[in-house]
Amino acid sequence: MTPRAPAERPPVVLYLTWLVLIGAAVGGFLTGEFSITFVGVGTLLLSLVPIWLGERVGVTLPTAFVSAIAAFLCATLLLGEVGDFYERYWWWDVVLHGGSAIGFGLVGSLLMLMLVKGERLTAAPLTVAFFAFCFAVMIGAVWEIWEFTLDQVFGLNTQKSGLVDTMWDLIVDTLGALIGAGAGWAYLKGRQNGPLTRAIHAFVDKNRRLFGDD
Structure with a gap:
């Protein structure tokens, strides 16, 4: 039988990513930049889709997978598009x-x-x-x-x-x-x-x- 993997570390990256997205959404709302709010909320919801979908199809995603997906979505949608990172870097x-x-x-x-x-x-x-x-x-x-x-x-x-x-x-x-x-x-x-x-x-x-x- 395959040995069991060691216990996972707390999802620090996942929590930080969600914090960034929530902060961007709130900041955009307070400054009237509603497009940022829309992208922040939308990206946050998208990062929850793998968890929801996994539960529906009976697949358990490790924390590392969920964290990587959330960080990627934040990097491409919020930072890449809204933050214009694609042009800056x-x-x-x-x-x-x-x-x-x-x-x-x-x-x-x-x-x-x-x-x-x-x-x-x-x-x-x-x-x-x-x-x-x-x-x-x-x-x-x-x-x-x-x-x-x-x-x-x-x-x-x-x-x-x-x-x-x-x-x-x-x-x-x-x-x-x-x-x-x-x-x-x-x-x-x-x-x-x-x-x-x-x-x-x-x-x-x-x-x-x-x-x-x-």
Whole structure:
């Protein structure tokens, strides 16, 4: 039987993220910047969706997963769009693309682990990693198609410098996907000392029935 993951630390990042969002919403209301209030409240509600959805489908999300999702939403919607971080800091988009790609690489690894651990599929660790990598890159490519569609249909400028921006996004997505998929490979190889493999371990430990380990 797979050993249980150590007890989780208090969700400091999650609480701080919620505090920032609430502060932004209140501050926007007091100063008459209602667009900030709208984004702050909307982002806060979106950060609660994974918890709500997890309860509905019977999946328990570790604190690290929920915290990462909330922090990402805050970084891209509040800081990135309202705070104009995308324009102020050239590396902001790179960090978020890389982070999301790592996350989707982990999701792809977990999807494959559900099949492998549940004995619905036989696959080597390298096969699991390959699927996770392809899954994450696919999500990145679909996002670029979405941005292109928005620019063409609504006259927006989400792709900034066009082809150059798109290619750098895809390159960063690919590197992030490689890291996330590599974590899945490392987990199956018994190398669970890194933060990403510990995150996978925590998810598996909280949802043993999904992995055929009751």
